[in-house]
Amino acid sequence: MNYREITSKRQFKDSTGFSREDFDCLLSDMERTYHEQNGQTYQEYQEFDVCLGDAEQLIVDGFEKLTDRP
Numbered sequence: 001m002n003y004r005e006i007t008s009k010r011q012f013k014d015s016t017g018f019s020r021e022d023f024d025c026l027l028s029d030m031e032r033t034y035h036e037q038n039g040q041t042y043q044e045y046q047e048f049d050v051c052l053g054d055a056e057q058l059i060v061d062g063f064e065k066l067t068d069r070p
Helices: 009-016 020-038 040-065
Strands: none
Touching: 009 020, 020 040
């Protein structure tokens, strides 16, 4: 279940083990720590590094298919 879609306090606590307020505080701390350690946000990592890696792999796979002749 996506925690962002939960609307009731009880459901949120049952799903995450935290109140919404405590969870938001922990999430903020984790985001700040990630940024300090990696020099970018996790969202930036996903948008650029992960997507770029996928694109690079597609290019490599395509090149291998073009050069792999029987």
